[in-house]
Amino acid sequence: xxxxxxxxxxxxxxxxxxxxxxxxxxxxxxxxxxxxxxxxxxxxxxxxxxxxxxxxxxxxxxxxxxxxxxxxxxxxxxxxxxxxxxxxxxxxxxxxxxxxxxxxxxxxxxxxxxxxxxxxxxxxxxxxxxxxxxxxxxxxxxxxxxxxxxxxxxxxxxxxxxxxxxxxxxxxxxxxxxxxxxxxxxxxxxxxxxxxxxxxxxxxxxxxxxxxxxxxxxxxxxxxxxxxxxxxxxxxxxxxxxxxxxxxxxxxxxxxxxxxxxxxxxxxxxxxxxxxxxxxxxxxxxxxxxxxxxxxxxxxxxxx
Numbered sequence: 458x459x460x461x462x463x464x465x466x467x468x469x470x471x472x473x474x475x476x477x478x479x480x481x482x483x484x485x486x487x488x489x490x491x492x493x494x495x496x497x498x499x500x501x502x503x504x505x506x507x508x509x510x511x512x513x514x515x516x517x518x519x520x521x522x523x524x525x526x527x528x529x530x531x532x533x534x535x536x537x538x539x540x541x542x543x544x545x546x547x548x549x550x551x552x553x554x555x556x557x558x559x560x561x562x563x564x565x566x567x568x569x570x571x572x573x574x575x576x577x578x579x580x581x582x583x584x585x586x587x588x589x590x591x592x593x594x595x596x597x598x599x600x601x602x603x604x605x606x607x608x609x610x611x612x613x614x615x616x617x618x619x620x621x622x623x624x625x626x627x628x629x630x631x632x633x634x635x636x637x638x639x640x641x642x643x644x645x646x647x648x649x650x651x652x653x654x655x656x657x658x659x660x661x662x663x664x665x666x667x668x669x670x671x672x673x674x675x676x677x678x679x680x681x682x683x684x685x686x687x688x689x690x691x692x693x694x695x696x697x698x699x700x701x702x703x704x705x706x707x708x709x710x711x712x713x714x715x716x717x718x719x720x721x722x723x724x725x726x727x728x729x730x731x732x733x734x735x736x737x738x739x740x741x742x743x744x745x746x747x748x749x750x751x752x753x754x755x756x757x758x759x760x761x
Contacts, residue, residue: 459545459735483569488579490694491654491708492717492746502535502718504749506595508608508641530608530641533595533749537720540578541741542570548734564725567740571723575744580698582715582746583654583706587616587758594748601706601756610643615751620758623659623705625666625673625683631755632688635709638752648709648752652691658702663693703759714753718745 495502510525544563585591586600598605601616615638621627631650638648655663665673667689672679683689694708708715720743727738748754 459547459733483572484576484697486572486579487576487694487696487698488717488746490652491583491696492579492715493713495716495718497535497537497718497720497745499537499720501537502745504533504535504595504713506530506532506641506750509644511609511642512644528608531595531597533747535716535718535745535747537718537743537745539721539741539743540571540574541739542567542574543737543739545730545735545737548736551736564738567725567738568723571740571742575742576696576698578744578746579717580696580700582748583696583704583756584698584700586704586706586754586756594751596751598751600748600751600754601758602751605751607639607643608641610639610641613639615755617757620703620760622703622760623655623662623666623757627757628653628666628683628707631707631757635707635755638709638711646711646752648711650688650707650755651710652689652708653693654706654708655693655695656699656702656704657695657697659705660693660695663705667693701758704757705759706754706756709753709755711750711753713749714751715748716746720744 507529508527510527514523516522544567546563582592582600587602589599589602591599594600596605603614603616603618604612605615607613614634617627617631617634621630635648635650636645638646640646653663653667667681667683669681669684671677672681721741723740723742725738725740727736729736
């Protein structure tokens, strides 16, 4: 249905001091703090997990060398989805409006809605990171699970067996667990923590833990090891669209982890309907979010 004069009666009368409700600020693209960005020119993208080799074996003099093999394991698929929104406004409403251009105002509102949607989609992978059977990744598990299957390295975990709230102890334990991560053949991969990812509910807690010169929340005069050792190369990523106030994550330096593929950049179109004279405006873009290697993220849902 087109926006018409009956919906904008006050816009047709002199004397309004202000028109409000569509000029709010909007959050920046929060996904850029967390996802690796790539472009795509296909309907979907796939990334393949492959194995390396197991540990070498001691070879006795004169014995034959032992051969190993490598193979593919799981496939991560990124299906690019289309997001769009439009509005239509009558010719008469545009003609009789006494204030700022309606099309200009509502086009800005349209862009704000598209940006808001992208932030929701950016947070989705993390909002369902611990939900079995929802948005499963290539190995069939949730992004953060205690039983990621591997070829010969046994089940592996990128979360606590029992959820823990964000504090100095749990953060240090998570970092140790990250450094113990292994590949599909059970070899350690020398992963390191890069960035803490948190909801806005935890931004003050995170600051106290990471920025204090001494250990936070204690009477001890011990040094803040997390700060002194420069564990995190980047400042915390505060994502305002995370829905669990207790959940927190660590992004690691493992390559080919959480990614956004941009298929079609945000574009706008406008046309005029010949029969009615109505003007129609549309925004559209295509992108996908996903994870190839789950080792790129370590997470905790918080304490139960």
